[in-house]
Amino acid sequence: MAETVLQVKSVTKHFPGVVALNQVDFNNYAGEIHALVGENGAGKSTLIKVIAGAYQPDGGEIIFGGQKTVWDSPHQSREAGISVIYQEFNLFPDLTVAENIFMGNEPLKAFRLIDYPKMIKESDELLSKFGICIEPLKKVKDLSVAEQQMVEIAKGMCNQTKLFILDEPTAGISDQEAETLFERLAVLKAEGVSVIYISHRLGEIFQIADRVTVLKDGNLVDTFDTKAIDKNTLVSKMVGRDLEDIYPPKGGEAGGEALSIKSLSVGHLVKDVSFSLRQGEILGLAGLVGSRRTELAHGLFGSLPITAGSYKLGGREVSATNPQASIRSGLGFLTEDRKNEGLVLGQSIEANITMPILAQFANNSLVDFKREKNFCQQEMDKYAIVAKSGEVLVNNLSGGNQQKVLFSRWVQACGGVLILDEPTRGVDVGAKVEIYKIIRDLAESGLAILLISSELQEVVGMCDRVVVMKEGRLAGELENDQISEESIMHLATLSRENFVCD
Amino acid sequence: MSGTTINLERAETSRLAQAKPFFQKYGLYVFLVLLILIAVSTSPQFLAPRNIQNLLTEGAPLGMAALGQTFVILTAGLDLSVGSLMSSVAVIATSIAPDNVMILPIFLIAIAFGALVGFVNGWLVTKRKVSPFLATLATMIVLQGLRFAWTKGAPLSGHLPPGFRVLGTGTLLSIPVNLWALGFLILVFAIVLYRTTYGRKLYLVGGNPRAAFLSGIHADRVIIAAYMICAVLASIAGLFLVGYVGSVDNWVGKGYELDSIAAVMMGGASFKGGKGGIFGSLAGVLVLIVIYNLVLLLGFPIQTQLVVKGLVIILAASFYLTRGD
Numbered sequence: 001m002a003e004t005v006l007q008v009k010s011v012t013k014h015f016p017g018v019v020a021l022n023q024v025d026f027n028n029y030a031g032e033i034h035a036l037v038g039e040n041g042a043g044k045s046t047l048i049k050v051i052a053g054a055y056q057p058d059g060g061e062i063i064f065g066g067q068k069t070v071w072d073s074p075h076q077s078r079e080a081g082i083s084v085i086y087q088e089f090n091l092f093p094d095l096t097v098a099e100n101i102f103m104g105n106e107p108l109k110a111f112r113l114i115d116y117p118k119m120i121k122e123s124d125e126l127l128s129k130f131g132i133c134i135e136p137l138k139k140v141k142d143l144s145v146a147e148q149q150m151v152e153i154a155k156g157m158c159n160q161t162k163l164f165i166l167d168e169p170t171a172g173i174s175d176q177e178a179e180t181l182f183e184r185l186a187v188l189k190a191e192g193v194s195v196i197y198i199s200h201r202l203g204e205i206f207q208i209a210d211r212v213t214v215l216k217d218g219n220l221v222d223t224f225d226t227k228a229i230d231k232n233t234l235v236s237k238m239v240g241r242d243l244e245d246i247y248p249p250k251g252g253e254a255g256g257e258a259l260s261i262k263s264l265s266v267g268h269l270v271k272d273v274s275f276s277l278r279q280g281e282i283l284g285l286a287g288l289v290g291s292r293r294t295e296l297a298h299g300l301f302g303s304l305p306i307t308a309g310s311y312k313l314g315g316r317e318v319s320a321t322n323p324q325a326s327i328r329s330g331l332g333f334l335t336e337d338r339k340n341e342g343l344v345l346g347q348s349i350e351a352n353i354t355m356p357i358l359a360q361f362a363n364n365s366l367v368d369f370k371r372e373k374n375f376c377q378q379e380m381d382k383y384a385i386v387a388k389s390g391e392v393l394v395n396n397l398s399g400g401n402q403q404k405v406l407f408s409r410w411v412q413a414c415g416g417v418l419i420l421d422e423p424t425r426g427v428d429v430g431a432k433v434e435i436y437k438i439i440r441d442l443a444e445s446g447l448a449i450l451l452i453s454s455e456l457q458e459v460v461g462m463c464d465r466v467v468v469m470k471e472g473r474l475a476g477e478l479e480n481d482q483i484s485e486e487s488i489m490h491l492a493t494l495s496r497e498n499f500v501c502d
Numbered sequence: 503m504s505g506t507t508i509n510l511e512r513a514e515t516s517r518l519a520q521a522k523p524f525f526q527k528y529g530l531y532v533f534l535v536l537l538i539l540i541a542v543s544t545s546p547q548f549l550a551p552r553n554i555q556n557l558l559t560e561g562a563p564l565g566m567a568a569l570g571q572t573f574v575i576l577t578a579g580l581d582l583s584v585g586s587l588m589s590s591v592a593v594i595a596t597s598i599a600p601d602n603v604m605i606l607p608i609f610l611i612a613i614a615f616g617a618l619v620g621f622v623n624g625w626l627v628t629k630r631k632v633s634p635f636l637a638t639l640a641t642m643i644v645l646q647g648l649r650f651a652w653t654k655g656a657p658l659s660g661h662l663p664p665g666f667r668v669l670g671t672g673t674l675l676s677i678p679v680n681l682w683a684l685g686f687l688i689l690v691f692a693i694v695l696y697r698t699t700y701g702r703k704l705y706l707v708g709g710n711p712r713a714a715f716l717s718g719i720h721a722d723r724v725i726i727a728a729y730m731i732c733a734v735l736a737s738i739a740g741l742f743l744v745g746y747v748g749s750v751d752n753w754v755g756k757g758y759e760l761d762s763i764a765a766v767m768m769g770g771a772s773f774k775g776g777k778g779g780i781f782g783s784l785a786g787v788l789v790l791i792v793i794y795n796l797v798l799l800l801g802f803p804i805q806t807q808l809v810v811k812g813l814v815i816i817l818a819a820s821f822y823l824t825r826g827d
Contacts, residue, residue, distance in 0.1 A: 303716060324718035333716065341716055344709035346776050355706060355717040358699050365698045409717070 002029040004063075005163055005194040006051065011060035013046055020046040023060065024220045026213055028163060033185060033195045035209035035226070037202070038238055042215040044198055048165055051196075052084045053077040065162065083156030084165040089148050091155075093141035098123035100140055101155045126154050130184050146177035153184060164188065165196040170204060171289065175493060182208050200455075202231050216240050235457070246433055247461035248440040254464065255279035257315065258448035259300075259417045264309035266292075266299035270472045272309070277417065277448045282439065284463030285452045286488045292472040293452045294336060297419045301333040302326040314416055327356050332414025334406050336421035336452070342406050343394050350376040350390040352405050356413035379408040383438065400431025407438055411447070418442065421452045436462060456485040468492050530768055530785050533818055537792050545799040553795065555678060559671060561791035562680040563588070563743040564761055565784060568769075569691055570735030571762040572783045573728040576708040578775025579627060579634035581732045583641040584762055587619055588740030588755025590645045593653060595741055596750045600661040608663070612737040619645070620733030624726030642759070649752055657751040662744065670745025680742045687735065692780050694731075704728060709776030765790055768818050789814065 008026040012019070021043050028034050038044050049055045051062060053071025061068055064080060071077045074084070091100050098120045099106075107122065109115040123136035132150045140148060149169060156164055170178040185195060185208060199205055205212055206226055214221035214237045221237050239246065260276040269292050277283045285293045298304035300311060302320035311318055313330050320326040323333070335341035343352055353376050354361055361372040376390040383404040387397060394402055403423065410418055420439065424432045439462065443449050453459050459466055466478040468491035476491040541548040567584050574581045591612045598604050598611075619641060626637035672679045695701040707714040707721045715721045739758070744750055765786030771778025793814050797807045 301716070322718075322720075323716050324720065327718040335713075335716060340710070341712050344706050344713055344776065346709045347705060351702060351706065355714070355719065358702060362699045365700065366693075367697060367699055367702060413718075 002031055004028070005030050005065065007063040008047070008051065009061050009063065011047070011050055011057045011062065013050055013055060014058050019218050021050065021057070022218045024215070024218075026220070026223075028194045028196060030162075030194050031189050031192045032211065033189055033197055033209045035197045035199065035205040035212040036215065037199070037205065037212060037234070038215035038221075042238075043218040044215055045167070046218075047215065048084060048167060048196070048198070051077070052082055052165065078159065081160055081162035082165065083152075083159065083161040083163070084167070085149065085152045085156070085169065086167050087169075087171060089152055091140045091148055091151060094139060096137050096139055097127075097134055097143070097151050098136035100151055101126065101136075101158050103155065105158060122158075123154070126158060130154065130157075130187055132184070144173075144177070146173040146181065149173070149181065150184065153188070157188075161193065163194045163196065165198075167198045168200065169197070170199060170201060174290065175288070178204065202234060205234075206231065214238055246436065248437050250440075250462075250464060252280050252444045254281040255446065257312075259311065259313055259450070261300070261311040262309050264296070264299060264311060265307045266295055266304050267307055268472075269295040269304070270299060273469070273474050274309075275467045275474065275477065277450055279416070279446050279448050280443050281465065282443050282449045282451055282463050284459040284466035284483075285450055285469065286454075286456070286459050286466055287469035287475070287492050289454060290471075291469040291492065293469050294421055295472070296469070297333060297421055297450070297452060300326070300419065301331060327413055330415030330417060332410035332418040334410045334418070334420045334423060336425060338399070338402055338406065338426070343402060345395040346393060348391045349380065349385065349387060349394055349397070349405055352394050353379055353390075353408045353412070355409060379412070383408050384434065398427075398431070400427040400434070403427055403431065403435060404438070407435070411442060414447070417448045417450070419450045419452070422454065423451070424453075424455070424458065456488055459483075459488060460485055530770060530782060530789070530818070534785055534789050534792070537789060537796075537814075541792055541796045541799070545796065547799055548795070553799070555673075557791055557795045558681055559678040559746065560794070561787060562678065562684045563739040563746065564758060564765065564791065565684045565787045566687055566735050566739035566742065567758050567762040568765040568783045568787045569687060569780060570732035570739075571766045572769075572771065572778060572780055573691075573695070573704065574634070574732045575763070575766050575771045575773070576704050576775060576778060577725045577728045578708055578711075578773065579725070579729070580638065580763055580773070581623065581729065581736075582635065582638040582759045583619065583623060583645060584732065584736040584739075585755040585758040585760075586642040586645040586649075587616060587733055587736045588743055588758055589753060590649050590755075591615065591737045591740035592744035592750045592754045593649050593658060593752070595666070595744055596658045596660045596662055597652070600663050602663045602665040605663050605665045605669075609738075609741065612741055613734050616733040616735075616737030617730050619737075620730035621726060623733065624729030627729065628722040628725050646752075653752055655752065657749070660750075662748070662750075666741070666745035667748060668745075670742055670747070680746065683738075683742060687738070688780065688784070691731070691735075695780055700724070700727065705776055707775075711775075761790055762787075764815055768815065789818065 004027055006028040008024060010023040010025055011021055012023055013021040024043070024047060026047065036044050036047070046055065050057050053074045053076055056070070063069065064082070069080065092103070101123050102119050107115040107118045120136045127134055127136065130150070130153070132154065134143065134147055134150065140151060143151065153164070169181060173181070182204070188195060197205070197209055209226050211223055212226050212229070212234065213223040214234070216238065256279055258277050258279045262274050264273045265271050273296060285296070287293050295304060299306050302322045302325055305321070316329070318326070318329045320329060339345060350372055354372055358367070361368050361375070373390060380387065380390060385401050385404045385408070387401065394405055397405070423439065424435055427435065439449060439451070451459070451463060460483055463483065466483050466488060468475045468478070468488055470492055478487055478491070547553050567588065571581060571584060594611060594615065595608045598608055623638050623641055626632040627634050669679050674682055695704065703714070703719050703724045706719060707724045711721045740755055744754060747754055766778060766783045768786035768789060769778055769782025769784070771782065790811065793811050794807060797810050
């Protein structure tokens, strides 16, 4: 058995009202890739932050390199040889690759001046050792996401890292780039470096990881050898319940055509997309990250300019050039980025719900607060939004409740067609189940729903029909029994090299 | 993983909110009371009716300017052209025939001029994406230049209609006329801010312009209107100021832009927008004018006013304001 690099012993971490980690055990060997999986809210981030010293555990201990350690700050763990690569990189965009790699660790010459030639030479050596072709004098902001990731890894190697922690490294990169990443990880592994790998993509976990640990609601479920477990078992361990309990039954009669899109193009982003959506139907819009599903939605909503083609809402041609016109013609759009594009966090639940329809609560521009308050109280009851009153700032709500505020807003504002972009991102399983029920109920009440989601399971579980996009174009359409994670993936990645099927 | 992150953040904020002491919420008012107590105990004249009246008369134009500045700062902007606009309006008023019949036309011209300047500011900020600092700095300089070109740099030899002196220094029912005017403006703009859909939209756009836009709010129009409200109020403030001072040079409104910004910020606003309000800003104005008054009453050299003012702003900022809040 290889040397144990990291041992986490019954670590517990509390936050007010939440047990984020409950006596979790975890260990990592040298030269091992250990995957960490679980639903949102399972405690993966907290565990990583405890290991990296960003949080101090309330109980239990961490043994790193054979020694019991208590980190006071992430800085100490970094010095000791732990590198965490978060989804948001810790790089300085206006500095060069070499400067970033040697940040805080620069080779010096006389008078404490930086020895640039040496730094550049060593960067080059470090990068080429991993077969990475990046010019050390390039600025980091000019690199692709995948290249920046490589710079992070090179920086970690420069700091004598013994344990790399990668938090969803493939979320923002293409499959081809992901393959390159896997190759580099194999090199690290061969060097005896230990890796903790967090990902929602189970396929790649089976491809690269030696072991996989499942967390659920802050508890350790178990650690498995990837060779000794299959994908379905892993999913049921993560979710902790059967899929039938999560998704409401499909069905319901689809009515007349609510939205029909003809050869729509949005700049260079979306090209020649056509499909239609009927009343009472949930249509999935699937595809990989970067397949421009969100851009298509922005085109329909008037927040990105349509450059060719047209679309009809309820049989009428629409030519909206701004969101206000789209809303008037019956479209609602629940955006994927709740904090930046959806909510005004510093304002009340009421103000957030009535945002697009404020005029309905006003007489001669004066807001009728009583009417607004009564209405919002009804909405909060209807969607089971948990808060003391409608005056509570949305900032103080959980992810699930925030999302329900947005549902309330858009169901009221839209007149027939509702676009939902990643409606369950960042909410816990319980809230997810509630949201799925809300979506199905809306469809049954006659609303036409376009559901954009990157969670294949969700698309399969919720949608009556699925259209798949690839690189800004429509790749295909699936109905009824044709809908499966495999068939969607097949369309989404068709003709792509290097894709490894589950 | 974002689910956990959100939960944790929420836990952090609620803990902060609980720990947030009383004076972080009402800090400015506590501060103002303390300042007045100091004033009363160190100078017996402070509470004399005559002094209170002087103090408020002198402070009214700043109150008007701060009222307008509040609207702009709520949009995550700021208006540096306020002082220059006040001076320009004063010059315009003095350049028109010194006849009481002209008071109403002067007001109308000043308001129209202010609306134009505000529109230019708002247009630059929204349609041309110029940063509010640069846009209003440029407007400030252009107005200054126009004023100089018009007056040739010399103090104006013209005269105001005598009625202006009454507006600036007179009383009605033993309350200064300009305080009546300030009170009226506060009433109007408090209704605009707290009762109308426009006021609600202003907070929404200030809090998250992207989300507001995607909810069908014409964010640009809301922001342009805020700059216009600010400039119109600055113009009115300029007229009352020139009425109070009585004579006009090119610099009569100098410093009002920064004083009004300081007052609004002390009143709990944030340069990130979406936060603050009229009554906080007015309390900020009171802090500033009480300091001025106190320095005079205590017989300190006039030059120390600025030192004391700066120190008090620092004190207020470190006493109850939190960064980025």
